[in-house]
Amino acid sequence: xxxxxxxxxxxxxxxxxxxxxxxxxxxxxxxxxxxxxxxxxxxxxxxxxxxxxxxxxxxxxxxxxxxxxxxxxxxxxxxxxxxxxxxxxxxxxxxxxxxxxxxxxxxxxxxxxxxxxxxxxxxxxxxxxxxxxxxxxxxxxxxxxxxxxxxxxxxxxxxxxxxxxxxxxxxxxxxxxxxxxxxxxxxxxxxxxxxxxxxxxxxxxxxxxxxxxxxxxxxxxxxxxxxxxxxxxxxxxxxxxxxxxxxxxxxxxxxxxxxxxxxxxxxxxxxxxxxxxxxxxxxxxxxxxxxxxxxx
Amino acid sequence: xxxxxxxxxxxxxxxxxxxxxxxxxxxxxxxxxxxxxxxxxxxxxxxxxxxxxxxxxxxxxxxxxxxxxxxxxxxxxxxxxxxxxxxxxxxxxxxxxxxxxxxxxxxxxxxxxxxxxxxxxxxxxxxxxxxxxxxxxxxxxxxxxxxxxxxxxxxxxxxxxxxxxxxxxxxxxxxxxxxxxxxxxxxxxxxxxxxxxxxxxxxxxxxxxxxxxxxxxxxxxxxxxxxxxxxxxxxxxxxxxxxxxxxxxxxxxxxxxxxxxxxxxxxxxxxxxxxxxxxxxxxxxxxxxxxxxxxxxxxxxxxxxxxxxxxxxxxxxxxxxxxxxxxxxxxxxxxxxxxxxxxxxxxx
Numbered sequence: 274x275x276x277x278x279x280x281x282x283x284x285x286x287x288x289x290x291x292x293x294x295x296x297x298x299x300x301x302x303x304x305x306x307x308x309x310x311x312x313x314x315x316x317x318x319x320x321x322x323x324x325x326x327x328x329x330x331x332x333x334x335x336x337x338x339x340x341x342x343x344x345x346x347x348x349x350x351x352x353x354x355x356x357x358x359x360x361x362x363x364x365x366x367x368x369x370x371x372x373x374x375x376x377x378x379x380x381x382x383x384x385x386x387x388x389x390x391x392x393x394x395x396x397x398x399x400x401x402x403x404x405x406x407x408x409x410x411x412x413x414x415x416x417x418x419x420x421x422x423x424x425x426x427x428x429x430x431x432x433x434x435x436x437x438x439x440x441x442x443x444x445x446x447x448x449x450x451x452x453x454x455x456x457x458x459x460x461x462x463x464x465x466x467x468x469x470x471x472x473x474x475x476x477x478x479x480x481x482x483x484x485x486x487x488x489x490x491x492x493x494x495x496x497x498x499x500x501x502x503x504x505x506x507x508x509x510x511x512x513x514x515x516x517x518x519x520x521x522x523x524x525x526x527x528x529x530x531x532x533x534x535x536x537x538x539x540x541x542x543x544x545x546x547x548x549x550x551x552x553x554x555x556x557x558x559x560x561x562x563x564x565x566x567x568x569x
Numbered sequence: 570x571x572x573x574x575x576x577x578x579x580x581x582x583x584x585x586x587x588x589x590x591x592x593x594x595x596x597x598x599x600x601x602x603x604x605x606x607x608x609x610x611x612x613x614x615x616x617x618x619x620x621x622x623x624x625x626x627x628x629x630x631x632x633x634x635x636x637x638x639x640x641x642x643x644x645x646x647x648x649x650x651x652x653x654x655x656x657x658x659x660x661x662x663x664x665x666x667x668x669x670x671x672x673x674x675x676x677x678x679x680x681x682x683x684x685x686x687x688x689x690x691x692x693x694x695x696x697x698x699x700x701x702x703x704x705x706x707x708x709x710x711x712x713x714x715x716x717x718x719x720x721x722x723x724x725x726x727x728x729x730x731x732x733x734x735x736x737x738x739x740x741x742x743x744x745x746x747x748x749x750x751x752x753x754x755x756x757x758x759x760x761x762x763x764x765x766x767x768x769x770x771x772x773x774x775x776x777x778x779x780x781x782x783x784x785x786x787x788x789x790x791x792x793x794x795x796x797x798x799x800x801x802x803x804x805x806x807x808x809x810x811x812x813x814x815x816x817x818x819x820x821x822x823x824x825x826x827x828x829x830x831x832x833x834x835x836x837x838x839x840x841x842x843x844x845x846x847x848x849x850x851x852x853x854x855x856x857x858x859x860x861x862x863x864x865x866x867x868x869x870x871x872x873x874x875x876x877x878x879x880x881x882x883x884x885x886x887x888x889x890x891x892x893x894x895x896x897x898x899x900x901x902x903x904x905x906x907x908x909x910x911x912x913x914x915x916x917x
Contacts, residue, residue: 468686471645472700472751473675482702486690562690562731 303430314436321435325378325516329371336374337361344547348554356550360543369518369540376507376517376544379435383442383503388496391447395454395492396480405455412448420445420509428513438515442506449498457491458484493556500548507541518544574623574755574787575644580653581617582639582811585610588651601810613639614650615812621804624785626777628802630792630834636811637791641757644789645678646670657755675704679748683760685740687732687747693719694728696743700751718746722776738769742776749780758790762797770794774801795834799823799843807831820848824902840903841868846884849902850892855881863891867899874899 283291328336337358344357364373398405424441431437461484469483485492511519518537525534583591583604591599591610601612614636621627631637642648643655646662655662657677665673679700687696695702698715706714719728722742732740741761748756762770778801781788792798798805799819806816807830815827823843826832847863859882861870874882874896881895 462686464682464684464686465688467647468680468682469703470647471674471678471680471757472703473671473673474703475671478703482699483688486688489690562692562733 299426299429303426307430310430311432311436314431317439318434318436321378321382321439324382325375325435328374328378333365333370340547344551347551349558350554353547353550353554357547360547364540364543367536367540369521369537372516372518372521372537373540373544375515376504376519376541379439379442379510379515379517380500380503380507380544380548383439383446384496384500386439386443387447387450387499387503390443391450391495391499392454392492395451395495396458396485398451398455399458399484408451412451415444416448420506424509424513433514435515437513438510441513442503442510445506446499446503449502450492450495453491453495453498454488457488457495460491461487490556490560493552493559497549497552497556500552501545504541504545504548572623573620574658575619575621575789576654576656577617577619577621577640577643578654578656579616579618580614580640580643580655581651582613582636582643582648583610583651584613592652612811614643614653615810617653617808617811617813619806619813619816621787621789623787625803626781626788626790626801628790628792628798628805629808630795630798630805631808632793634810635808637793637808638759639811640808641759641789641791644755644757645674645680675700675751677753678755678757679751679753680757680759681741681744681748681761683764685732685737685744685764687740687743689732692729692731693724693735693743696732697746697750699747704751714750715746718750719743721749721780722746736769737765738773741765741773745773745776745780749784754787756786756788758788760791760793763792763794770797777801795838799838807834819843820845824848836905839868840905841871841899842866844902846870846882846894846899847886847891849898850884850894851898853893854883854890855893855895857881857883859883860885860890861894862886867903870894871896871899 282288340361341354341358344354345351348354361373364370394408398408420441423444424437427437427440431440465483465487466479469479474482507515507517508519508522511517511523518541521533521537522541524530525537581592581595582588583595585591585608587608588610591604591608591612594604594608595612595615599607599612601615604610604612617636617640619627619629629637629640639648643650644657644662646665650663653663662670662673688699691699694712694715697718698706698711701711701714716728719725722745724739724742724746727735727739732743735743741764744761748758762773765773774797777788790798790801799822802819804816805819805822807814807822807827809830815822815831817825820843822831823835823838823840826835844867845864846861846867849867850863857877857879859874859877859879861873861882861884863884863886870882874880880897881893883890884892884894
């Protein structure tokens with residue numbers, strides 16, 4: 274009956290040795306390759322530092338003007354533009370301008386990085402069921418594993434700073450764009466694709482004339498999700514040395530500063546709402562011509 | 570008969586993991602049902618042999634599941650056959666490399682689809698120019714040629730509309746213009762008008778026939794609608810379960826159906842509109858003074874005869890009398906096949 278009372282587990286010493294072995298091996302690996310990997314990410318770091326400085330040192334009226342113009346270009350809605358201006362004015366008024374600019378910087382870089390990696394990966398996945406079968410579980414892990422768990426190896430390898438923060442954000446924010454690119458391309462009308470084929474399209478022509486344009490609404494939903502998820506990581510990223518709105522939130526949590534936490538939290542919400550509305554409106558405009566109505 | 574443009578020989582298509590091995594089974598007499606039950610393979614095409622003449626409209630018809638859409642997709646190899654041969658202008662399509670196949674699709678053959686298959690994010694002129702764009706035609710020429718075909722199908726003024734803003738009939742005109750714009754000699758039309766309502770469908774048939782009068786393309790037209798087949802087809806092939814049941818001119822099919830399946834098909838059609846005086850004439854001549862050209866359809870000939878108050882007329886070919894028709898011949902011609910035996914005449 275002993276078997277039923279005690280789970281037949283690995284011996285305690287063996288288990289400890291196993292864990293120790295893995296830890297040692299990884300430490301060894303990071304000691305040997307840490308510098309090379311860090312060197313690899315250096316250009317990215319320089320770019321991020323430069324970009325953050327640019328946003329933070331630019332005069333605030335110019336920045337607000339830029340945000341307003343971007344919001345107008347994306348959404349073509351005067352309401353959203355006014356909302357954007359008011360939000361940034363309030364953020365500045367409550368003394369959160371610099372942190373907000375730092376957050377905008379990392380979110381922008383993370384989003385572009387995710388788009389740059391995610392769309393090609395999604396296209397690859399849509400091309401082959403085998404790639405899809407291989408990549409899907411990886412995406413599942415990226416989305417569900419607690420962020421703190423992958424922070425450990427990232428910090429061990431790269432230490433604390435902007436780049437590990439960026440990587441942590443990307444691990445979390447990459448999956449939706451990959452998934453939705455893949456889905457969007459797979460959902461492209463078979464008959465349209467057949468038509469492309471029947472007129473003699475080669476692979477490149479099919480991809481750029483048919484598949485990507487028709488998948489664009491889905492791809493755009495992916496971009497929107499990626500931005501949202503990147504914003505959700507702001508606080509966690511601040512734990513490993515990323516500047517921005519996460520830092521005061523973290524401070525507020527450990528010191529029970531209600532007002533500080535609330536204000537910075539709301540600033541994150543404001544950013545999220547602006548990004549979301551602008552990107553959604555833009556996505557909608559992309560497929561305006563799909564709606565019917567004769568003789569328009 | 571004009572020369573042969575496309576020749577399909579012993580074409581088999583069997584869907585399933587081990588199609589090649591199943592060809593033998595079908596040759597040994599397995600049917601669609603038995604192949605499905607015993608080997609879990611689906612018989613798509615069963616030993617299809619068709620010679621398609623150049624510059625004519627070849628209709629391929631059958632009910633859904635008869636393999637007609639599968640067959641047409643073999644001609645430009647959107648579907649690869651299991652075995653057989655397709656020779657177009659002396660060239661074996663199945664032996665082409667992928668580059669040759671692309672050139673062939675770009676220049677020689679274009680296609681019109683049942684559900685139009687237009688690019689929803691491009692306006693009409695860009696859709697019509699799509700085939701040219703793929704070929705690499707420069708922008709100015711592309712627009713010029715697209716514009717010409719847009720006018721030909723009667724869509725002037727809609728150049729900058731998007732497909733979703735057009736009605737079904739207009740969308741299919743875009744589809745037709747797109748296919749014609751590449752100047753391909755062969756036009757594949759896969760149930761091109763089936764998604765349209767009957768009046769629009771007739772319009773489209775007229776547009777197609779008008780264009781054909783001047784363009785003389787080799788058109789392969791798939792349909793499940795016999796009226797449509799009889800209206801536009803120079804030749805008709807009837808498919809069932811992937812096999813050719815009958816091929817011939819519309820008149821031959823109406824006058825001499827190969828089996829009950831075909832007989833069922835032609836039961837409800839307007840025979841007077843299909844048959845011409847030539848197909849029901851008898852030898853001899855008459856002196857009533859009324860004359861018909863040989864291809865006048867009965868629907869026109871009969872009232873003409875009644876109006877002239879005669880019961881017979883001469884049939885003319887190139888100014889010479891080749892035979893005569895009587896009212897009785899005509900009525901016999903439009904009677905349904907089952908009443909031919911004289912056993913019973915039923916009116917429904």
